[in-house]
Amino acid sequence: MSGRVERVRARMGELGVDALLLSLGPDLPWLTGYEGTPLERLTMLVLPADSDATLVVPRLEAPRVEPPGWVVLRPWEETEDPIGIVAGLVGAAESLAVSDQTWSRFVLALQAALPRARWRPSSLVTASLRAVKDAGEIAALRAASAAADRVAEQLLRGEIALVGRTEAEVSVDLGRRLRAEGHERVNFAIVGSGPNSASPHHEPGRRVIGRAEAVVCDFGGVFDGYCSDITRTVFTAEPPAEFRDLYLAVERAQAAAVDAATVGMPCEDVDGVARRIIDEAGYGPYFVHRTGHGIGVEAHEDPYLVGGNCEPLAAGHAFSIEPGIYLDGRWGARIEDIVVATAAGPDALNRVAHDLVVVEA
Numbered sequence: 001m002s003g004r005v006e007r008v009r010a011r012m013g014e015l016g017v018d019a020l021l022l023s024l025g026p027d028l029p030w031l032t033g034y035e036g037t038p039l040e041r042l043t044m045l046v047l048p049a050d051s052d053a054t055l056v057v058p059r060l061e062a063p064r065v066e067p068p069g070w071v072v073l074r075p076w077e078e079t080e081d082p083i084g085i086v087a088g089l090v091g092a093a094e095s096l097a098v099s100d101q102t103w104s105r106f107v108l109a110l111q112a113a114l115p116r117a118r119w120r121p122s123s124l125v126t127a128s129l130r131a132v133k134d135a136g137e138i139a140a141l142r143a144a145s146a147a148a149d150r151v152a153e154q155l156l157r158g159e160i161a162l163v164g165r166t167e168a169e170v171s172v173d174l175g176r177r178l179r180a181e182g183h184e185r186v187n188f189a190i191v192g193s194g195p196n197s198a199s200p201h202h203e204p205g206r207r208v209i210g211r212a213e214a215v216v217c218d219f220g221g222v223f224d225g226y227c228s229d230i231t232r233t234v235f236t237a238e239p240p241a242e243f244r245d246l247y248l249a250v251e252r253a254q255a256a257a258v259d260a261a262t263v264g265m266p267c268e269d270v271d272g273v274a275r276r277i278i279d280e281a282g283y284g285p286y287f288v289h290r291t292g293h294g295i296g297v298e299a300h301e302d303p304y305l306v307g308g309n310c311e312p313l314a315a316g317h318a319f320s321i322e323p324g325i326y327l328d329g330r331w332g333a334r335i336e337d338i339v340v341a342t343a344a345g346p347d348a349l350n351r352v353a354h355d356l357v358v359v360e361a
Helices: 002-015 027-032 059-064 082-090 104-113 123-131 135-156 167-180 194-198 241-260 267-280
Strands: 019-022 044-048 053-058 071-076 095-098 118-121 185-193 214-223 230-235 292-294 301-305 318-321 324-327 331-334 337-342 345-348
Touching (some): 002 044, 002 123, 019 027, 027 123, 118 123, 135 214, 135 318, 185 194, 230 241, 241 324, 241 331
Parallel strands (some): 095 118
Antiparallel strands (some): 292 301
């Protein structure tokens, strides 16, 4: 953590940020190892550019906080004003960066208490630093991906019953299996069947999965502080030629985009590789989302593989590659792996087969 705070302070100096204020969101645990509880009681790290950092926490939360050595713990009592405490720690600093996910009630109160301050989101300081993973973070992502792979393998082997169950039941089953494989938290378990497979972020519901249907399963969670995210599409009978053609376009686009995700390649160009293959197959209008998103302590973070993002991939960038095709009211397909850009080339952390699998169970 000490290396991270040094890099953060260097970035603050580059941007002219006097103090960083971290409350809810991923920046606080990434920097200190402590994830604040989302409460009406304020938790906030005050990190000045050139003096000691202080973690302001409610007294009742203090026993579970183990701050790193460079952080002073400041518990506040129920009768104290935490906004006043933070404002006092900020002092005369005027250029402030606050967590993107800090509740508005706290930001507004701090703005009133510090009327001379200029405010920016903390992501201007931290996003580019968090995007480049160190060896320990890549190892954590690899372990998370391996655990998700084990669940995906169970799906492809037909060990997770689909036909005759509701999407919601399968979603719960996927989440339970993620936990059994070591995840401490399930972030999502999308199950879209039949026409619902054409909805990329479908909310699993009461629809009963039938035979001869596409089923998109996209699931992930938190494993030792880092996220997993994988998508596989199966069919519940021998698929028709039309669906096989659609799936083949997705499979080819996904593989080509993984191969293109090399150090120095602009993010938008990786997206373009996948998009061109799907365009050439005649499905261009039905690929409705970006090719990928960064992943780490958050399921979605920098870098984003999307048109307009000219940022070149750097060694240590970790991201999804997940093209999809969605024909509204009929069916859809998506394949997703987590990939790390390395000097030796793209390293796909998910190793489960991409072939279209028939699952009749």
